[in-house]
Amino acid sequence: MKSKAVRIDRHGGPEELKIVEVEVGDPGPGEIRIRHKAVGLNFIDTYQRSGLYPFAMPLQLGMEASGVVEAVGEGVTHLKAGDRAAYASPPPGSYCELRVMPAKTVCRLPDAISFETGAAMMLKGLTTQYLLRRTLPAEGLQPGDFIVFHAAAGGVGLIACQWAKALGLQLIGTAGTDAKCQLALAHGAAHAINYSKENFAERVKEITGGKGVKVVYDSVGKDTFEGSLACLRPFGLLAVFGNGSGPVSAFNLGLLAKGSYYVTRPTLFTHIATRETTQAMADELFAIVESGAVKIPIDQRYPLEDVQQAHRDLEARKTTGCTILTL
Numbered sequence: 001m002k003s004k005a006v007r008i009d010r011h012g013g014p015e016e017l018k019i020v021e022v023e024v025g026d027p028g029p030g031e032i033r034i035r036h037k038a039v040g041l042n043f044i045d046t047y048q049r050s051g052l053y054p055f056a057m058p059l060q061l062g063m064e065a066s067g068v069v070e071a072v073g074e075g076v077t078h079l080k081a082g083d084r085a086a087y088a089s090p091p092p093g094s095y096c097e098l099r100v101m102p103a104k105t106v107c108r109l110p111d112a113i114s115f116e117t118g119a120a121m122m123l124k125g126l127t128t129q130y131l132l133r134r135t136l137p138a139e140g141l142q143p144g145d146f147i148v149f150h151a152a153a154g155g156v157g158l159i160a161c162q163w164a165k166a167l168g169l170q171l172i173g174t175a176g177t178d179a180k181c182q183l184a185l186a187h188g189a190a191h192a193i194n195y196s197k198e199n200f201a202e203r204v205k206e207i208t209g210g211k212g213v214k215v216v217y218d219s220v221g222k223d224t225f226e227g228s229l230a231c232l233r234p235f236g237l238l239a240v241f242g243n244g245s246g247p248v249s250a251f252n253l254g255l256l257a258k259g260s261y262y263v264t265r266p267t268l269f270t271h272i273a274t275r276e277t278t279q280a281m282a283d284e285l286f287a288i289v290e291s292g293a294v295k296i297p298i299d300q301r302y303p304l305e306d307v308q309q310a311h312r313d314l315e316a317r318k319t320t321g322c323t324i325l326t327l
């Protein structure tokens with residue numbers, strides 16, 4: 001069987017993304033073959049393309065999609081041919097019509113959730129799940145607590161705004177334009193700060209009456225790292241989970257001494273290391289989406305052929321919410 005796919009032959013800019021035709025075989029033990037209905041676009045795809053996260057070449061890109069299972073290999077018991085399914089998972093390769101992949105992190109998609117929503121929400125929704133529910137300060141988070149969430153109008157961000165509200169948390173979102181701040185507020189953020197105009201750490205201190213917050217969720221990285229530490233109250237936690245502006249490299253550990261702060265660099269892929277944890281996290285995501293408390297905002301759709309433009313727009317901060325590639 002043949003499939004259209006997006007491949008790079010070397011790391012570089014969006015111009016390296018090429019549409020090719022690949023041969024797809026039968027699933028081996030522990031694998032499935034899935035025919036995609038929609039594909040999710042994520043910032044991590046740009047790191048894998050650029051070489052910030054290096055891979056052997058050639059590389060078929062993409063970490064998220066939804067579709068229909070066509071065939072299952074030996075030992076796969078949680079899926080069968082004909083099932084609607086969705087995933088966020090390595091190995092890269094979801095930018096395609098059809099693929100064979102490990103079954104472990106592929107979940108059955110509830111009938112009430114559309115293929116497009118499934119493709120848009122798995123990576124960003126499971127990330128929000130592990131951040132807000134599993135990446136916590138020692139004393140946990142209680143309703144009424146303040147948290148800071150950077151890039152709050154992005155794909156992960158708009159899901160986090162809604163999920164935090166459902167948990168009773170007061171999310172202080174940051175974003176790069178006033179319009180994006182309005183979007184974060186409309187999705188449940190309690191406060192929004194335009195960090196390209198204002199000193200966000202000072203504003204966070206004002207909003208919290210000088211106390212600071214228990215957790216900062218920071219996917220912007222290099223540009224926000226020190227300001228994020230300055231938002232914390234004593235014993236607060238900084239979770240740096242992305243590199244939007246570039247990675248945080250070596251830093252002075254003494255910065256943490258100001259408040260006995262904790263810093264972590266979590267990844268979704270540590271959390272979804274087993275079938276059991278993946279399913280438990282996905283069940284929680286499916287439940288909150290089916291309840292209506294979290295709506296998945298698909299603000300951009302690009303045909304697979306326009307993947308170069310999709311990458312350009314994501315990296316140029318032109319997108320909001322989730323983006324999918326259509327087939």
Ligand SMILES: NC(=O)c1ccc[n+]([C@@H]2O[C@H](COP(=O)([O-])OP(=O)(O)OC[C@H]3O[C@@H](n4cnc5c(N)ncnc54)[C@H](OP(=O)(O)O)[C@@H]3O)[C@@H](O)[C@H]2O)c1
Nearest residue numbers: 042043154155156175176219241242243244245267268317
């Ligand atoms: N560790 C994990 O498990 C994990 C999992 C999923 C996602 N992530 C990370 O979470 C972040 C959000 O992912 P996403 O796919 O939902 O993307 P996104 O938030 O939709 O897009 C990234 C956003 O980062 C902000 N940003 C700040 N400085 C930037 C810069 N110099 N260049 C580009 N963007 C900049 C922009 O928002 P403003 O214009 O409002 O600043 C931009 O829209 C990414 O950093 C991603 O790597 C990590």
